[in-house]
Amino acid sequence: MELTQATVTDLLARLGPGNGxxxxxxxxxPQDLTDLLGGRYGAPRTLVxxxxxxxxVDEAGGAALLVPFEDRAVKIRAWAYGDRWVGTGTAxxxxxxxxxxxxxxxxxxxxxxxxxxxxxxxxxxxxxLKRITGWTQPAQRPDVDWAEVESRLGTALPSDYxxxxxxxxEGAFDAWLDLHxxxxxxxxxxxxxxxxxxxxxxxxxxxxxxxxxxRWPVVVRTFDGEYxxxxxxxxxxxxxxxxxxxxxxxxxxxxxTHWFMNYRESD
Numbered sequence: 001m002e003l004t005q006a007t008v009t010d011l012l013a014r015l016g017p018g019n020g021x022x023x024x025x026x027x028x029x030p031q032d033l034t035d036l037l038g039g040r041y042g043a044p045r046t047l048v049x050x051x052x053x054x055x056x057v058d059e060a061g062g063a064a065l066l067v068p069f070e071d072r073a074v075k076i077r078a079w080a081y082g083d084r085w086v087g088t089g090t091a092x093x094x095x096x097x098x099x100x101x102x103x104x105x106x107x108x109x110x111x112x113x114x115x116x117x118x119x120x121x122x123x124x125x126x127x128x129l130k131r132i133t134g135w136t137q138p139a140q141r142p143d144v145d146w147a148e149v150e151s152r153l154g155t156a157l158p159s160d161y162x163x164x165x166x167x168x169x170e171g172a173f174d175a176w177l178d179l180h181x182x183x184x185x186x187x188x189x190x191x192x193x194x195x196x197x198x199x200x201x202x203x204x205x206x207x208x209x210x211x212x213x214x215r216w217p218v219v220v221r222t223f224d225g226e227y228x229x230x231x232x233x234x235x236x237x238x239x240x241x242x243x244x245x246x247x248x249x250x251x252x253x254x255x256x257t258h259w260f261m262n263y264r265e266s267d
Contacts, residue, residue, distance in 0.1 A: 001025045003032050011102055021068045021103035023093055030100045033088045034077055041086065042171055042261035044077035045137060061136045062087065064105035074098055080134060083107050083257040125235035126163045132242055133173065133260045140169025140262065149182050157183065158206065158213040160235040161195050168260050173238060174251050175261040192219055195234055204237065220249060
């Protein structure tokens, strides 16, 4: 069986929009399928390895993918994509033969928490962002040397941004909004420091104003050179564009559920 992205699209279509699975031809290399899916959805999470299930796997982490195989899964990798779980690897069939598999399951994403102007200043926006995206993985970059980064940039950085990087690591919200692993200083001539961006070349920045980085406002520098200010911090800004369909840079009009595409594997 020749594997291409078109083949993968056809296989997923055959499984349909709900829960489903299939055993694949024995001559298919499961790693090839994993690589193709990784090219679409980012780095996977390992649910089962050598027949042992990760004890932390629950419904919020893709456990529904394992249901069809009972205790016969040998190795299963999983991706969260919108309202769907996608998994591949190997499992034993009814005769006990290990075979490549492809499996999908509905992903129940927590309802986005209401975002209102009346909320007080004690909101933990990074924790809210984890709930909006259904993020269950451990911190991806807990040991970032921020002192070295800040020394090189010549400025302290907002604490909510640092926590986002530590929590999510390298990747993109809704496979669209790329989170910079350290701010870009190429916008300094405009008094801006960029912390994220999109394929449309919009840059999400801070206006570097004052000595307290936690009070720097967000400014969007659009691809056509417009500057749009927002009186909020980075994590709050991301939460708002994910769930508020009326936000000028909303992503809620295009995605009913939200996720973070991790570019690096974290088992």
